[in-house]
Each structure stands twice: as structure tokens, then as C-alpha cells.
Amino acid sequence: MHSKIARVTTLGDLPLRDDLRGQTPYGAPQKRVRVALNVNENSHPIPEDVAHDIIARVAQALLTINRYPDREFTELREALAGYLGHGLTAEQLWAANGSNEILQQTLQAFGGPGRTLLGFAPSYSMYPILAAGTGTTWIAGDRDADYELSPQTAAAWVERTSPDIVILCSPNNPTGTPLSLGTIEAVYAASRGIVIVDEAYAEFAPDGTPSALTLLPGRERLIVSRTMSKAFAFAGARLGYLAADPAVTDALRLVRLPYHLSALTQAAAIGALAHAGEMLAMVDEIKEQRDRIVTVLGELGYSPLRSGSNFVLFGGVEDTSAMFDQLLERDILIRDVGIPGHLRVSAGTEAETTAFLEAMAALSSKS
Template identity: 65%
Template sequence: MTDQLERLNRLPLRENLRGLQPYGAPQLDVPILLNVNENTHGVPEDVRQAIVRAVEQTVAGLNRYPDREFTTLREQLAGYLGHGLTAANIWAANGSNEVLQHILLAFGGPGRTALGFPPTYSMYPLLAGATGTGYESGSRAGTFDLTPESAAEQVAATGANIVFLCSPNNPTGTALSLDVVTEVYEAGSAAQAIIIVDEAYAEFAHRGTPSALALLPGRERLIVSRTMSKAFALAGARVGYLAAAPEVADALRLVRLPYHLSALTQATAVAALTHSARLLENVDEIKRQRDRIVAGLTEMGLPVAPSDSNFVLFGGIEEPRTVWQGLLDAGVLIRDVGIPHHLRVTAGTEAETTIFLEILRSLIRPNLS
């Protein structure tokens, strides 16, 4: 036992938190960072200047609390999403993780259970534990697929109060059909389950891939969560949001901290949304590099999970840690997500993609499984 862990265990920590490790990917200073699915293109200069002007105007009023209802931001987000949504359907917080935390605080807690389908976003069980919510892990097919029948059967069998459906899924990149969402929603009726469709990477989906936003009318227990971290290149701004029935936002008002979105955060997000078309210009280029990665990995003989996101999960690696370290030694950081014989890489710029593929190709032959 480390000294740090020993000191921690002397504190009256909640029992369900003992032994847990905090979430965190390596934050290393290397030339090419392709490990946490950031938008490596950054914010265009003209949008950057617009954000700076908006923040500068806001600074004069920092002695006052921000708009507690972040009304302008909710109006802008509703307009961006479309689907007939209004500000009443929108909630936002400091990153989509805080959005999910608000949901768990309102609808989870002691005596209630959340269900996820690993491999999926590793924050789901951590957020559940932090809010005193039980967590159960469902199962997927060996190809990482989740069928409507299997998902619905598992929801009904567990009686889960909250269900996480990540689409496109992190870390596999696979998108769910809307049939999965509708079947899960119906299967959760007996428990009045809240169904969360986490669409953090929705903007990167292949053309024609449907969004669960289309399913919101008439489904008051359905929530679609999004983020401005990825497609909008605003990971550092920490802006996540959701769309749902207005009563869901009313429930979340009961658990949010007062004035939880700072005036600077609101100003940044509103300015970015005003220039959404400009910010999203890079999305098509990122998708091209993702597809280029898929093609390159396939040429190397590596199995690749179908990706509707800005990252690619690939397998066939006998010693993932060795390959991961070899890439890091060459200045490229990707992600070991803990799936045997697999690694995950973010689609970066054309130059970053070229370097990644060239280095991987040099490392891969002695490490094929």
C-alpha cells in the first residue's frame, strides 16, 4: 500500500469510494496528442477573436452573478440542434460530465441503479459511485454490437433506473440504431427508467446516421446529451448540454449548484455558437483523416471497429503497451483503453495522421497477435 493510499484510508471516506482510482488520461508534453479525442485543429483565428471580444465585454460585469438560467445560451443551443427544440428543452453545465452528474443526482442515488454496456465511457460507473448510485455492467456482442433485443432484455432484467447508451460509443466508435433506443425506452417503462443517449461525438457520424434527437417528442424519460468539446474544439471551455422534455430541466434545477455556469463560460459558448458553421468546417476534414486511418490500419492487416466518431479503435496487437510506448517514444501519444490487444487513436490533422501511420507501420510487424 502506498503512503498516499494509506493516508487516504485514514479518512472517513465513503465505503463505496475506497480503492477507486480517479479518472484521468496521461497529460504528457509530446508533439502529437491523439489520446483523448480532442479536436486538434483548434479554434479558427476569426472565431477566437470573436470569443475574446465576448469575454472582454463580460469582464466588466464580473462583480455580478451570471444569468442563473443561462437563457441566451439555451436559446442558441436549441437553434443549433433544431428538431423543433426550444430553450425549455435545453440544459447545460461545465462539460457533459457535469450534465451526467446532474442527471444522476436527480434520478439516481442510494437504492437506485444505473446500467451501462461496456466497453463504453469509463466515467459512467465513476459518476454513479460518486452519487451513491448502484452500477451494473451489461454486455455486448464480440464485435462490440448492441442489438435492440439484447439491450432491451438486459434493461428489463436489471430493472435499472438509469440507462447509458453511448452513440457513437466511446471507445469503440460504433453508432447505435434508433431501434436500440426505442426498444430500451419501452423496456424501461416498468422502472420508469431515465434513458440517456450520450451523443458527444454525433457531429462526426457518417452521413445519414440518425440522432436520437428525433425520438424526443412524447418520450419524457429520454435524454440526449451533447458537448462542445469535440466538434466545436472547445474542450478547455467545459461546455456540455442536453436536450429533453422541459420537466427534465426542471428536475435538474433542484440539484445544480447556484450560478453553476460562469458568465465567462456562457459568453464563450454563445460566441462559438454564433460562429458554429465556421467552427464545424473542420469536422469534414477530421472525418477524412478518420477514414484514412481506418484504411491505413486495414492495409496493415489490423482489425478496425467501424467508427462514427473522431477516433478509431483497432485490434490485432499482441503487446499493446509496447506499441503504445514505441509511439510515445517517437512523440505520438495515443490511448490504451484496457481492451486486450486493442489501442485507440484520435483522428488529427493530415500531418499528424501521416506521422502516426508511418510510425505505427514501423512498429507493428513484430507485435501482431
């Protein structure tokens, strides 16, 4: 008998789609460190009494786990509508496993081969990856100085490229830059297709900041995407959602996988929303730590950008790789997002923020 020698298969050996060859998957460094401030998580644990209630709801759902979950996740959609307010109804809400799946389903329904998605770089690195995965052509528009995005600049890009979908990150990741309602209105007026406003960090905006949710009436092509990962400290639960015209949710039913939201996910999310006040109690503290980072980094000679999110992008870094490594040596992990001379740090607890700022002060004194 002749034994066959197994050949090691590489990605290049596989019959991968041509448009995916050479692509790089999304990924942030995952390291066990004392202070992890790299992926914009909410580092505050959820209140213990809330956790116990969520556990009880998940346990109840387990008793019928042999059956498929509610395909329409009706109770969850009602809870989400109640949380958002703005006169929204359950028919206008949709949910999925994280806002990334929300965006993926939207591109599956409205994008695809021969269609285009316009975004404004630098922005969330998953946008072009989701575009590639759905066969949608990605167009990267330019921003104004300091990564701002004016109505004039945004509308001009829409008029020039005539995209099928426009995605606006509000506030923008990775820069933290807030986005005005005027820019959203200008983009919608100039566009012929779907306009997505990604409000993943909306709860961290300054008090009184209006949401794009206020623009939904009369704008059937507008979608506002949200997540429970950030302000709700629910990153591990994977629950994203959107608000839009009911016709949009009908479109997403055509592309979603059957029973895509597990009974356990639905139960956990409903439990969290039932305690929204307690779950969001830490938001003000996170905003305080974000503002503290902006102030102290400015005093240390760096150039932090204004931020409406739970993170800060700061410039003035001579060697980003060296600073990243020096902080890592101190057991502090932040993010190099690929913008020359800039690094990004999440606002953590007071203790975590103090550790980061003390390390930055120590590094600055050596330079």
C-alpha cells in the same frame, strides 16, 4: 515545549465514504508530446476571426463580472436550441461545465442510493465513476460481437435488471461503434426510468445519420446529452448540454449548484455557437482522417472497428504496452483503454495522422 511531529496523511487515514474506498479516479496520461492523439480532442485550432469575436464577448462579460451570471443562462439555451433544431425550445435545453457535469446532475436527480444505472461495457469509463460519486449502483451489461449493441440484447438487459436509469453511448466510446435508433427505441420501451443517450460524438457520424433528438417527442423520460468539446474544438471551455422534456430541466434545477455556469463560459459558448458553421468546418476533414486510419491500419494487418466518432479502436495488437511505449518514444501519444489486444487513436490533423500511420508502418515492418 514539545514540538508535534506531523504525520503524513494518506487517503486511507481519512474518513472517506465506504463505497468510495478502493475506487480509482478518472485519468488519461498527460504528457507533452509532438502528436497527442489520446483523449479524442479536436486538434484543429478554432479560426482566428472566431477567436477574436469570442474574446470580445468574454471581455464584455468581464465588465460586469462583479455580478452573478444569469442563473438560467437564457441566451445560451436559446442559442443551443437554435443550433440543434428539431423544433427544440430553450425550455428543453440545459447546460453545464462539460457533459460530465450534465451526466452527474442527471444522476443526482434520478439516481442515488438504492437506485441503479445500466450501461453496456466497454463504454465511457466515467459512467461507473459518476455512479459511484452519486451513490448509484452501476450495472454493466454485455454487448454483442464486435461491441455492437442490438435492440434485442439491450432490451433483454433492461428487462432483466429493471434499472432506474439506462445510459447509451452513441457512438460508443471507446469502441466508436454506432448505435441504431432501433436500439434506443427498444430500450425506452422496455425501461421504467430515465434513458440517457450520450451523443458526445454525434457530429462525426456519417452524413444522414439520424440523431436521438428525433425520438424526443412523446418520450418524457428520454435525455440526449451533447458536448462542445469535440466537434466545436472547445474542450478547454467546458460546455456540455442536453435536450429533454422541460420537466427534466426542472428536475436538474433541484441539484445544480447556484450560478453553476460562469458569465465567461456563457459568453464564450454563445460566441462559438454564433459561428457554428466555421467551427464545424473541420469536422469533414477529421472524418476523412478517421476513415484513412481505418483503411491504412487494415492494410497493415490490424483490425480496426467501424467508427462513427473521431477516433478508431483497433485490435490485432500483440503487446499493447510495448506498442504504446514505442509510439511514445516517437513522440506520439495514443490510448490504452484496457481492452486486451486493442489500442485507441484519435483522428488528428492530416499531418498528425500521417505521423501516426508512418510510425505504425515502421513498427509493423519490424515485427
